[in-house]
Every structure is written in structure tokens, then in C-alpha cells.
Amino acid sequence: MISLVGTGLVMITLRDLFHTLWHPTRHGGLSRLVMTTLWRLARRLRARRRVVGLAGPLAMVTVAGMWAATVVLGWAVIHWPHMPGAFTFSPGSEAAQEPALLDSVHPSLVLVTTLELGDIAPGEGRLRLMSPLESLVGFALLTATVSWVPEIHPALIRRRVLAVRPAVLRGSDSVTQQIDCTAGALLLDGLATEVVRVRTDFTQYAEAYYFHDGEDRSSPAVMIDYVSTLARRGQVARRPEVRLAGDLLAGALKDLAAVLDRLFLHTGDTPAEVFAAYPADHGRTQP
Known part of the structure; x- marks a missing residue:
């Protein structure tokens, strides 16, 4: 059930990204909510014109950060129930002594950013098959975010x-x-x-x-x-x-x-x- 919650977080993020960048209506739910909220906050601040001028770029950076953080958190929750038994650790690593959720965030962050450091790696067959998928999602997220600005x-x-x-x-x-x-x-x-x-x-x-x-x-x-x-x-x-x-x-x-x-x-x-x-x-x- 915990892994299903993580899967839901990843799917919600991918849906929001798809509706924001590629859907014909381009009406992302979470992204539009973040942008609207930042716009309204900027309007309420002093030096209004100067602050409003930063609202658009700041909103895009915030949305991209939200997508990345939610995807990393979602994959970490997927890994959480399987930590540490289903993972292998490099010799001398003290990662297994950390809380399981913290250990889950590390491989999630490494795989989403496609760094592949290798100090923590999935050991079970099912998780090993999911690792390339996680890297693929991270690569798609990075590519989509970079292409968003020129559009x-x-x-x-x-x-x-x-x-x-x-x-x-x-x-x-x-x-x-x-x-x-x-x-x-x-x-x-x-x-x-x-x-x-x-x-x-x-x-x-x-x-x-x-x-x-x-x-x-x-x-x-x-x-x-x-x-x-x-x-x-x-x-x-x-x-x-x-x-x-x-x-x-x-x-x-x-x-x-x-x-x-x-x-x-x-x-x-x-x-x-x-x-x-x-x-x-x-x-x-x-x-």
C-alpha cells in the first residue's frame, strides 16, 4: 500500500506535467495553482511592478522544482517498504544505519537525476527492472523542463x-x-x-x-x-x-x-x- 501511494505521487506529477506542456488545453492542475498563488502574492506586495515582473519566471522555477521534488519523493516512498533488505550497499557504506525513509530518498534522487553513483543499488529483480524506468522518468522531466522555457x-x-x-x-x-x-x-x-x-x-x-x-x-x-x-x-x-x-x-x-x-x-x-x-x-x- 505504501508503494502504491508513491506510485500515485509519481503519476499525479506526470499528469500535471503532461497537461501543462503537451495537452491541447495545457491546463495543468498543480502548476496552474502554484502560478496563480504566486501571482496573487506578488500583487499584494509593495513595489508591485518590480515584484510582478518576477512572478512569471519565479512561477516556472517553482513549478519545475515542485515536479522534481514530488517525483523524487514518490519514488522514495515506493522504495521505502523494501529498504534495506531489497537493496545492496557498497562496502564501508553506513547508509544502512540511517532511517529507512532517508535511505530511500538517496537512491531515488540518484536515479531521477541519472547520476548512478552506485553506493546504494536495488538488489531484487523487480526493483532492478524499475530503476531504468525511474531514470527514464527523470530524464523526461529534465528534458521537458528545459524545453518549456523556449516555448x-x-x-x-x-x-x-x-x-x-x-x-x-x-x-x-x-x-x-x-x-x-x-x-x-x-x-x-x-x-x-x-x-x-x-x-x-x-x-x-x-x-x-x-x-x-x-x-x-x-x-x-x-x-x-x-x-x-x-x-x-x-x-x-x-x-x-x-x-x-x-x-x-x-x-x-x-x-x-x-x-x-x-x-x-x-x-x-x-x-x-x-x-x-x-x-x-x-x-x-x-x-
């Missing part, structure tokens, strides 16, 4: 591109007449594409939400309100292609607001109110 950065870049383009347009103070042309339709259509990409990124890489965007002009939380303004201007333009592009952008924004509210903000309000809560959650104010 996030493209999503952050796409999010900042969505913010910088409207920031440049806002500086030129585009009016309805200026976007009521073929170029305006292409502009609104391009913004709609970028909004859809960011919406998809929030679904696939939810942890990207907890990263700080630097200055206001590179933050979609700040600039999304102006994107909504451009969509409304496009919807009342004279040219049908501009109105179509405005409707497309407005629909993409509505979908983005629904994702933000469902996954992060939980306001249950209209898109306009969600986009007002978005910068507030990131410690920013709309211009």
Missing part, C-alpha cells in the same frame, strides 16, 4: 508585437477617415490576426499571462483598449472592406476577452469591463 518566449514576442503596433498608431492619432481605405482594411485585418494569435497563446501557454511586459507601449494590457477603439472606427467606416475588417477585429477582441475572463480574471463582465480589469491585474492603468 514561452515566442508567445511573449507575439504579445508584445500586438501592443507595439497600436502604440505607434496611437502616436499618429488615426481617425476614422484615415483608416477608411484599403490600407486601413489591411491594417485592421492584420491586427485581428495578431489578436487571434495572442488569444491562442493564452490558451496554449497560459503561464505567459504571468510575465511582465516591460514598458507600457509593449504591454497588451495597456494598449488593448486602443485596439478596441480602432475596431469601432472600422465598423462605422464607409468602405465595406473596412467595415468587414472592423467587424473581424471586434470579433477577435470579444473572443480574447472571453479567454482572459475564463482563465484569469473571472469577472463575468462585458469585453469592455474585462479589458479594464486586464491592466489593473497587471498593476497598470490605461492611457
Whole structure:
């Protein structure tokens, strides 16, 4: 029964890792709970913007550490009932004189990290067959954690591109007449594409939400309100292609607001109110 508890810990961790990194919805249970908790703690601290800027990277490091610690603990619990009789110890080792649980953590940590020190090794046939599996789980955990970081950065870049383009347009103070042309339709259509990409990124890489965007002009939380303004201007333009592009952008924004509210903000309000809560959650104010 004790070994089954350890097996359950390992399986829960692998499930959380799978749902966080590879499942189409990417909604890890434990990892999302850790990230949300750290985000809320960061919001409550002083020097808010500086602390919030560390929330995303710190959350990823904490989640990776949680996965590693839980896997090591799970395998240690699996070994515990079989310690020390089912294991062989190197000559002169005093490990067998330690508490059984402590002795179980050592081979678990060695096998998960694939170090294979050899001072404590499984001796029974069943445990000897499990040792390569434990090393394989440790190698998969290390590989998945290392590949997790490069997956996030493209999503952050796409999010900042969505913010910088409207920031440049806002500086030129585009009016309805200026976007009521073929170029305006292409502009609104391009913004709609970028909004859809960011919406998809929030679904696939939810942890990207907890990263700080630097200055206001590179933050979609700040600039999304102006994107909504451009969509409304496009919807009342004279040219049908501009109105179509405005409707497309407005629909993409509505979908983005629904994702933000469902996954992060939980306001249950209209898109306009969600986009007002978005910068507030990131410690920013709309211009």
C-alpha cells in the first residue's frame, strides 16, 4: 500500500506535467495553482511592478522544482517498504544505519537525476527492472523542463508585437477617415490576426499571462483598449472592406476577452469591463 501511494505521487506529477506542456488545453492542475498563488502574492506586495515582473519566471522555477521534488519523493516512498533488505550497499557504506525513509530518498534522487553513483543499488529483480524506468522518468522531466522555457518566449514576442503596433498608431492619432481605405482594411485585418494569435497563446501557454511586459507601449494590457477603439472606427467606416475588417477585429477582441475572463480574471463582465480589469491585474492603468 505504501508503494502504491508513491506510485500515485509519481503519476499525479506526470499528469500535471503532461497537461501543462503537451495537452491541447495545457491546463495543468498543480502548476496552474502554484502560478496563480504566486501571482496573487506578488500583487499584494509593495513595489508591485518590480515584484510582478518576477512572478512569471519565479512561477516556472517553482513549478519545475515542485515536479522534481514530488517525483523524487514518490519514488522514495515506493522504495521505502523494501529498504534495506531489497537493496545492496557498497562496502564501508553506513547508509544502512540511517532511517529507512532517508535511505530511500538517496537512491531515488540518484536515479531521477541519472547520476548512478552506485553506493546504494536495488538488489531484487523487480526493483532492478524499475530503476531504468525511474531514470527514464527523470530524464523526461529534465528534458521537458528545459524545453518549456523556449516555448514561452515566442508567445511573449507575439504579445508584445500586438501592443507595439497600436502604440505607434496611437502616436499618429488615426481617425476614422484615415483608416477608411484599403490600407486601413489591411491594417485592421492584420491586427485581428495578431489578436487571434495572442488569444491562442493564452490558451496554449497560459503561464505567459504571468510575465511582465516591460514598458507600457509593449504591454497588451495597456494598449488593448486602443485596439478596441480602432475596431469601432472600422465598423462605422464607409468602405465595406473596412467595415468587414472592423467587424473581424471586434470579433477577435470579444473572443480574447472571453479567454482572459475564463482563465484569469473571472469577472463575468462585458469585453469592455474585462479589458479594464486586464491592466489593473497587471498593476497598470490605461492611457
